[in-house]
Amino acid sequence: MDSVIAGFEHILTIQIILALFLGAICGIAVGAIPGLEPAGAMAILLPFSLQLEPLAGITLLLGCYGGAWYGGAIPAILIKVPGTPVNVLTTYDGYPMTRRGEAHRALSLAYSSSFIGGICSVMALVFLAPYLAGVAASFGPPEYVAIAVLAIASVILAHYNQVGGAVMSLGFGMFLGTVGMESVFSTQRYTFDQGWLLGGVPLVPVVIGLFAMSQGFVLLTSPSRKGPTVNMEYSNRFRGLLEALRYPKVLGRSVGLGLTMGLLPGVGEFGAQFLSYSITKRLSKKPETFGKGAPEGLIASESSISACTSTVMIPLLSLGMPTDPLMAMVLTVFMIHNIVPGPRLFVDHPDFVSGLYASLFLANILILVILLFATKYITKLANFNPRFIGACVMILALIGSYTQNYRVSDALIMIVFAIVGRIMIRNDIPAFPMVIGLVLGPLFEWRFAQSLSLSNGDMMVFFERPISATLIGLAVGALLIFGWTSLRRKRNATPV
Template sequence: METLLLGLNEVGTFNVLLAIIIGALIGVTIGSIPGLEPAGVIAILLPLSFSMEPLAGVSLLLGVYGGAWYGGAIPAILMNTPGTPVAVLTTYDGYPMTQRGDGKKALSIAYTSSFVGGIISVSSLVLLAPMLSQVARLFGSAEFAMLAALGMIFVVLAHRKHVVEAAMMLGLGIFLGTIGIDRSFSTQVFTFGQEWLLNGIPLVPAVIGLFAMSQAFVLLSMKGNDSKRTELKGDGMFSGLFILLKHKMTVARSATLGVLMGLLPGVGEFGSQFFSYTLAQKFSKTPEKFGDGAPEGLIASETSNNAVTASVMIPLLAFGIPADALMAMLLAVFMVHNYIPGPTLFAERPEFISGLYISLFLMNIVVFLYLSVATKWIVNLTRIRGRFIGAFILVLGFIGSYSQNYQFSDALIALGFAVFGYILRRNDIPAVPIILGLVLGPVFLTRFKQAMGVASGDLSIFVSRPISLTLLSLIILSIAIYLWSTFRHKKHS
């Protein structure tokens, strides 16, 4: 109870409440505009969050992240165009409902499903993160090295159709993470005598370039958005609650899958949506209606992707291992304020952890209430021209990358990553593994060298310790399953 009161005191400040509201509203706006991804805008806001109080900075970014998944359902349902990449399955049943005049009902189902999934996700974070942080106390260098390796393997294997490309991008990220001064031996690594490389490749300009500015280039190359006005007709915005009560098992199953998938690095919303939608159709009494306006399909899609938003933080808070690009950005915010994720954070900063939980609950409430009353105006955002948004993002990207350290070289690095990211997007090559390689690569290399030092160079340290052996076995098993499924697919094709 004392910790809860401390958390309420943290959240109750004007700065934190304002950050929650602004972050949530920005997130909804981003999700409502097709072609504008939340990762890019979060990257632009990252330097700003460094100058804020720790809880306010994290709440701002999480508000954008969570709000975008809510807002992404609007164009998916009304225009058959996903507002965010994870809203693809929402179009399957949402848009057919709009075509038959049930657009308002479809939005109500989507909002309510997202809210329920989000609340369950935050509840799982409250329950599981402290428990796993106690497990983290048993981790040494060998365990953290294997955990980082497992995270990188999962990220690569999650890109099923682009595993080779993802592995190459991960390798590039790991290489970029080695640039700078090797603290173990105080030697320069791949700096080529350039002073601006002594501190390595900065994370913020890399993230801004890969996600924000590259997306700006894509938007600048697109034709203007000439969408027609969509009229909302049908039941009230709170009718979705009664529909969810009729499909309680679909909600429970989808939320559970979302939470579990959030724990696995690189799987996230896409994996949870796919499995939830498939199982919902399998257990439905009317599977033939899926893809033709089935409320169950919409419930499964929206519940599962929002159930990931908080559970994906569990590996970060418990072990200090980011599961995706956004968690890598949050890790940067933590480190700037000297908040080290792991067991010590729960012991030394209980008021911050409690405040984080409360802010996530409030974020879901703010977004749900805002969408319930303001959707008829938000719909107009779907008609904003992409080129205008692209030019605006490009300017903000340059400002954000320069303002962190006030070095022109950071802006040039962001521009270089932007051009590279644009090429990746045009060739459908994933960029997320680069960032996770840049973050997890140094963690793996540092912990690996520490383990080797403790064991006097004996590799058996990774199999002689139970937790390390378990993680190594999961790595081998994951690779074996992928190779077996690939071989089987080629054999039958």
């Protein structure tokens, strides 16, 4: 915890405080407006964050990232519309509580559960990231190849209902990662003599197109909706904040599951929420109340979501591997500022790491304070016309993609991937694996080439080293088990 205390000295600057406040406000607003997603908001903020100093830029994105999960509970509880996709289960028990006239109680439970989960997540990051980085300090290229293989397998398994689309999206993303100048032999690949492709397909326009501009298209065609009609005049802003502590077993179990799920690539908030809610319902003495306004269900859902928000950064900081597209955006900020995540990060940039810890703690506190004093104003965002929001998103996406490097080609790439993203949404093909493939593909290729160079082309180098062999075995085993269970399920579903 000494590093956290020292970190507060590094974040007490105007730029970082403003970045943290702006990120928190943007995140809460995105969560409170149904139809917007954190990925889209972070994609829009990404080019602007690159103009700031490294810690301020990352703080801006992480403030938005954390605030969106808090804010997503507001429309889920008040109007039964999840503010973000991961707040689906919050509607199960939050909205029935609102129908009973307990909107204040439901929101307070959601806020306090999210706060406890968020703080525990930051503490897990503080203690686990340096330890994992110490273990990773002995890793060689084969181990990093194995980590990439496990991450790719996890991404596929996380989309178990869309395996075909996920594999296609991931493969296309990895293909995009091969475009440009190949580093080993300095040869051009798929550039078609276009100079602007020598550096590869830029990540920022791809992300903005897939997650921001494509979402703008969706909002432009969305019908108007009716906002919340409940009275949000708080008689006591702090009423119910301590009620979540009356369910320590639910809190502990849900936070623990969230911390664990955050470490697994491609699983994150979705897996944590559904698993936590299911287990809590199964172990409850009153399972029949779930879906009808059970406080335990609301606590399990919200605490598990926020418990993932910082642990997803552990593989990024200690291994340099993003576990989801949102962390891939954060990795972009690292790389552009010449800060390389991995074991050396804790040695070469200790002030940066401690400042990052402190900013995450402060972000959770700031978000909770904003929500306690501004919820009645934030709820009005749900009344905004989605077409107006969509138009604003598209304008900001165009500005952001162009102003990163002031190149028309970046804006054109963004538009192309906006169309691709819209097609993927219509056909229920996940876009997240494409970004993971674009980020992990070059890293995998580089480490794979290093491994073969060191072993004189012997492929057994990946199986002779215990750690790499174990990781690859886990990836292959998980895929085989998934394939076998899917095959059995299809056989059992086939009529005789």
